[in-house]
Amino acid sequence: MRRIPRPTAAHYDMIIVGASNAGLSAALVLGRSRRRVLVLDGGPSRNAPAFHSHSFFTRDGAAPEELLRIGREQLRPYQVEICADQAREARVSAAGHCELTLSSGAEVSALALILATGVVDELPAVPGLAELWGRGVYHCPYCHGWEARYSQVAVYGRGESGYQQAVHLHHWAPRLALCTDGPADLAPAQREHLALLGIAVLETPVKTIDGTAKCLRAVLFEDGSRQAVDALFVRPVQRQRSDLAKQLGCHFTADNVYVEVNDAGQTSVPNVFAVGDMTGPYQQAILAAASGTRAATFLNNELILQDCVLA
Numbered sequence: 001m002r003r004i005p006r007p008t009a010a011h012y013d014m015i016i017v018g019a020s021n022a023g024l025s026a027a028l029v030l031g032r033s034r035r036r037v038l039v040l041d042g043g044p045s046r047n048a049p050a051f052h053s054h055s056f057f058t059r060d061g062a063a064p065e066e067l068l069r070i071g072r073e074q075l076r077p078y079q080v081e082i083c084a085d086q087a088r089e090a091r092v093s094a095a096g097h098c099e100l101t102l103s104s105g106a107e108v109s110a111l112a113l114i115l116a117t118g119v120v121d122e123l124p125a126v127p128g129l130a131e132l133w134g135r136g137v138y139h140c141p142y143c144h145g146w147e148a149r150y151s152q153v154a155v156y157g158r159g160e161s162g163y164q165q166a167v168h169l170h171h172w173a174p175r176l177a178l179c180t181d182g183p184a185d186l187a188p189a190q191r192e193h194l195a196l197l198g199i200a201v202l203e204t205p206v207k208t209i210d211g212t213a214k215c216l217r218a219v220l221f222e223d224g225s226r227q228a229v230d231a232l233f234v235r236p237v238q239r240q241r242s243d244l245a246k247q248l249g250c251h252f253t254a255d256n257v258y259v260e261v262n263d264a265g266q267t268s269v270p271n272v273f274a275v276g277d278m279t280g281p282y283q284q285a286i287l288a289a290a291s292g293t294r295a296a297t298f299l300n301n302e303l304i305l306q307d308c309v310l311a
Contacts, residue, residue, distance in 0.1 A: 018116030022276030025292035031078025049134030136216025145172030151230035265295030
């Protein structure tokens with residue numbers, strides 16, 4: 001990390017953009033490290049539609065918003081300010097400070113910036129699917145596979161991606177069908193493997209997803225047939241929720257989807273870190289929180305060492 005001069009009292013030690021699991025976790029570590037921190041709330045969290053959050057140690061089954069409520073409350077003893085304003089522009093000054101222009105027009109700066117802005121899931125354009133996202137339509141078997149273990153489950157996808165997801169999910173939910181919404185684009189060996197696992201391949205075009213706000217019922221096909229399902233898994237295309245990393249010139253992964261970071265969450269831009277879902281496809285809530293903790297610990301240690309050198 002590049003050595004940078006201390007800011008004036010009007011500046012923050014760190015600014016965190018994003019107030020979900022990764023951002024709040026980083027804020028807790030930095031607040032407890034006697035840092036003055038600003039957290040900018042980037043809006044609703046990605047998993048806000050879900051009723052429950054799973055595989056989060058000591059909080060399995062908690063509502064996602066309840067996790068965030070507890071996280072915010074536990075920041076109160078520390079020098080952590082949470083602001084509903086959003087970051088519109090980001091830059092690194094000649095002095096090495098991270099500077100942000102907010103939607104309100106306010107200007108803020110800090111020694112370092114932690115991006116925790118997450119990703120957006122671009123769901124298939126199937127009527128009814130988006131309305132049931134997180135409430136019958138899912139993407140992660142580690143988050144929702146256990147609940148579907150005795151249920152009739154379908155995977156929506158085709159080709160290599162659909163095949164892999166169906167094979168993977170079969171471990172949790174043996175009563176499984178693969179809905180390809182048209183030609184399956186499967187190799188003969190893949191079809192044979194799915195048949196051996198008892199996974200039906202349904203290639204009829206999908207008309208709509210039937211269900212209520214709280215209950216998925218069936219996949220309805222263009223030919224009038226239906227496949228009763230209790231859960232539907234998809235693997236949506238993802239994109240960055242915010243363009244701040246791009247504005248700053250951060251390097252992206254080879255697929256140009258995720259921000260490239262090292263093990264500590266450092267991006268290619270000095271004094272800029274990225275954590276949580278925006279850095280890769282492993283996107284459980286507890287992993288996002290862990291990445292925020294790791295980045296915050298590394299950042300604080302680096303600043304302590306700088307202070308020792310400058311003293």
